[in-house]
Amino acid sequence: MYEFSCAFALTTVGAYLILLALGKNVRWLGLPAVLAAALTLGLATSVLYTDSEQLVPALHSYWLAIHVSTAIICGGAFYAAFASTAVYLARESYDKRKAAGLPNGPFKIPASVFERMPATPTLDKLSYRINAMVFPLWTFTIIAGAIWAEAAWGKYWEWDPKETWSFITWVVYAAYLHARATAGWKGRKAGYLALLAFACFLFNFYGVNIFITGKHSYAGVG
Amino acid sequence: MSLLASGVNSHLADLSNKCIWSAMGVYVLAMFAHMFEWTFGSKGAVARRSVEQASLADAAAAAASPTAAAKKAKKVTVTVAAAGGGTTTLTRTALAGEGATVVTSGRGDGEQAVDGPGAAGSSERADMFGRIAISLTVLGALLNVAGVAFRGFSVMRPRGGTCTSSPAPSRSPRSART
Numbered sequence: 433m434y435e436f437s438c439a440f441a442l443t444t445v446g447a448y449l450i451l452l453a454l455g456k457n458v459r460w461l462g463l464p465a466v467l468a469a470a471l472t473l474g475l476a477t478s479v480l481y482t483d484s485e486q487l488v489p490a491l492h493s494y495w496l497a498i499h500v501s502t503a504i505i506c507g508g509a510f511y512a513a514f515a516s517t518a519v520y521l522a523r524e525s526y527d528k529r530k531a532a533g534l535p536n537g538p539f540k541i542p543a544s545v546f547e548r549m550p551a552t553p554t555l556d557k558l559s560y561r562i563n564a565m566v567f568p569l570w571t572f573t574i575i576a577g578a579i580w581a582e583a584a585w586g587k588y589w590e591w592d593p594k595e596t597w598s599f600i601t602w603v604v605y606a607a608y609l610h611a612r613a614t615a616g617w618k619g620r621k622a623g624y625l626a627l628l629a630f631a632c633f634l635f636n637f638y639g640v641n642i643f644i645t646g647k648h649s650y651a652g653v654g
Numbered sequence: 655m656s657l658l659a660s661g662v663n664s665h666l667a668d669l670s671n672k673c674i675w676s677a678m679g680v681y682v683l684a685m686f687a688h689m690f691e692w693t694f695g696s697k698g699a700v701a702r703r704s705v706e707q708a709s710l711a712d713a714a715a716a717a718a719s720p721t722a723a724a725k726k727a728k729k730v731t732v733t734v735a736a737a738g739g740g741t742t743t744l745t746r747t748a749l750a751g752e753g754a755t756v757v758t759s760g761r762g763d764g765e766q767a768v769d770g771p772g773a774a775g776s777s778e779r780a781d782m783f784g785r786i787a788i789s790l791t792v793l794g795a796l797l798n799v800a801g802v803a804f805r806g807f808s809v810m811r812p813r814g815g816t817c818t819s820s821p822a823p824s825r826s827p828r829s830a831r832t
Contacts, residue, residue, distance in 0.1 A: 435805060438674055442798040445681070445791055452788065459772050462787055463688040466681045469794070473678040477671075484667035484808045544696040548775055551767035 433641050436504065437476035440637075441469040443508025447562075451512065458558070460549055464515040495580035502573040506566050507633065513562035514630040517623045520555035524620060527552060556619070559626060560612055567605055574598050593644040597636035604629040666808035673801035680794035687787035691773045695780035 448465035451458045487496075526537035526546035537546045549555070577595070578588045589595060608625045611617035617625070774780035 435802070438798065438802050438805070441677075441681075442795060442802060445795045445798065449792065449795060457769065457772065459774075459784055459788070462784070462791060463685065463692065463773075466684040466688065466787070466791055466794070469798075470678055470681040470685055473674060473681065473798075477674060477678065484662050484664075484670065484805055486661050486809050542696065544702075544775075545692065546770075548692075548695060548770040548773055550769045553767045554769055 433480045433638075434476050434482055436500070436637070437472050437480055439501075439504045440507050441472040441476070443504050444472070444511045445469045445508075447508045447512040456558075457550065457554075460519065461512065461515055464518070465512070468511060468515075493580060493584065495576065495583065499573060499576040499580055502569055502576065506570045506573055507637065509562055509566040509569075510630055510633055513559045513566070513626065516555050516559035516562065517626045517630075519549060520552055520559060521620060521623045521627075522546070523549050523555060524552045524623075556622075560618075560622075563605060563626060563629075564609055567609060570602060570605065574602060593640045594636065597632065597640050601629060601632040601636050604632050661809065663808045663810075666804045670801045670804035670808060673797050673804060677794045677797035677801055680790050680797060684787045684790035684794055687783050687790055688773070691780045691783040691787060693780075694783060695773050695775035695777050 445465055448458065448461050451461065522538060522541075523546055526541075526543070529537060530543070536543055550558075574595075577598070581590070581592075581595075582588045604625070608622065608629055611625060612622050772784075774784045
């Protein structure tokens with residue numbers, strides 16, 4: 433978990449820097465990105481730290497680079513979409529309050545903070561696009577994990593807790609994309625579903641590893 | 655769960671730890687720089703104007719309908735002013751007959767959405783902090799990469815070596831005899 437957390441912080445910041453390098457107007461994403469990176473590294477170096485050791489034999493496979501790397505990249509990108517969704521919900525709440533004639537945003541945050549954020553359609557579009565773009569990679573991550581499981585443990589799928597929660601995360605993201613594309617969901621409803629999906633992802637990484645024992649328990653914590 | 659402690663380059667492992675701690679420190683500095691950007695941006699012209707307009711909006715709503723009609727007419731007009739390198743908006747919708755009305759790139763959804771100018775507003779000082787924050791973020795990311803890389807290098811198998819590990823202590827009485 434220590435190594436995964438370090439790499440997760442990296443991909444979170446990396447997703448932000450890539451969006452900046454592509455010329456997107458996402459400097460507002462800087463604060464959530466470095467905040468998450470600092471917290472993730474803090475957690476990694478304190479609670480999750482283990483000394484550097486050789487891999488257990490079961491992990492000696494080229495699939496490690498494929499399956500785990502893609503999972504980490506998905507995590508970073510999903511976080512960028514999550515931050516965009518969260519800012520969207522805040523901005524949309526402010527817009528409603530402004531239309532109702534109230535002076536400040538939610539939680540009495542000054543209006544000037546919200547006025548400097550992108551407009552709600554921009555934020556909604558960004559989170560949708562990032563989630564849609566990364567979803568196939570997450571699908572690949574799960575399938576690659578299944579192929580590796582067959583090579584390492586003899587079965588493609590055993591409903592191991594990590595496998596199960598990866599699948600649950602996949603289903604919730606699929607529901608989000610389906611709701612947007614087919615049912616035309618947008619706005620707050622879609623935003624809440626995106627938040628739920630990222631919560632599943634976080635539980636998949638932190639919760640399952642720490643609290644539930646299964647075949648993925650290599651971390652040496654919990 | 656017993657794992658091998660041998661075969662680890664402790665110097666590289668230590669270097670990895672230092673890089674990760676440094677990355678964390680640099681990210682925290684970047685976070686402070688972003689916070690300054692947001693804070694000083696609120697003293698910029700745009701932020702101040704938005705506060706004025708919030709109170710102007712109150713006054714306009716309380717005033718007679720000709721003002722409201724003028725406001726509506728203003729919203730139909732479209733002028734796009736290009737900002738330095740991103741989306742479109744520089745000036746806000748004017749309420750009292752001054753300035754230009756700007757709208758973001760239309761998505762045809764019927765809404766007239768206006769992207770904010772970003773954390774720095776129009777304040778140069780805040781923009782400087784924003785640039786400092788981005789530079790620190792890049793540095794933090796490089797240190798993070800180094801930390802992850804050195805951690806991996808610390809357990810690199812020697813070239814041509816096979817993936818072996820010392821056998822786990824056997825519990826079988828038969829192997830204990832050999």
